[in-house]
Amino acid sequence: MERGEEWFTRLFAAHFEAVVRYAFRRVFDAGVATDLAQEAFIVAWRRRDDVPVRELPWLYGVARNVIANHRRGKAPPVVPHETALRAGFEDTSAEMVDVLRAISALPERDQEILRLVAWEELELREAAVVLGCSKSAAAVRLHRARKRLQAALGEYREVEHV
Incomplete structure (x- = not known):
């Protein structure tokens, strides 16, 4: 299957909001959550040949790693x-x-x-x-x-x- 711009546009439209919500429920900051979701989609574009048919769980896994990288070196998270x-x-x-x-x-x-x-x-x-x-x-x-x-x-x- 061709994984070009059309594929990525569909992927983004279908799952971006879900990935933002996923990130928000972990960082409790809408701006940061949006930035982290965007980073996850950059990874998806770079690794487009690795994206499985069931895209959303894979995207959550990428977002989970992006969030972990974001948290490294920062103060421990506090109870919101x-x-x-x-x-x-x-x-x-x-x-x-x-x-x-x-x-x-x-x-x-x-x-x-x-x-x-x-x-x-x-x-x-x-x-x-x-x-x-x-x-x-x-x-x-x-x-x-x-x-x-x-x-x-x-x-x-x-x-x-x-």
């Missing part, structure tokens, strides 16, 4: 302010903010698998592509992350109600 936590979500209830806070307290590895499955609505095999692991490894990560999230939510709610 409640306004940032609510941004980009239709459900802005207090319960959703509790879930988002609990997720942000988890290790990055757990956060990412939960985001991929819940926020990006990827199937487990697609999440595995993003993470660069097997489907069974992604399943184990998801199971463990859900258990830790449940525990974090329980602890968080106990502290709030004391």
Whole structure:
């Protein structure tokens, strides 16, 4: 298949907004998220022969690496302010903010698998592509992350109600 400008224009039109949302949910800054998404598409253009038929999980994997490169050398990420936590979500209830806070307290590895499955609505095999692991490894990560999230939510709610 020819992967020229027409192919890239279609790829960009089909997935740019999704990649921006993916980045935003990790950096909580719309301008930075847009810049990072653009960088991911530059990589896609350069590696156009490597882009599989199921493009979006592959693009998320590229964006994940771009975000990791962006974070290197910077201060550790802080728990986002409640306004940032609510941004980009239709459900802005207090319960959703509790879930988002609990997720942000988890290790990055757990956060990412939960985001991929819940926020990006990827199937487990697609999440595995993003993470660069097997489907069974992604399943184990998801199971463990859900258990830790449940525990974090329980602890968080106990502290709030004391």
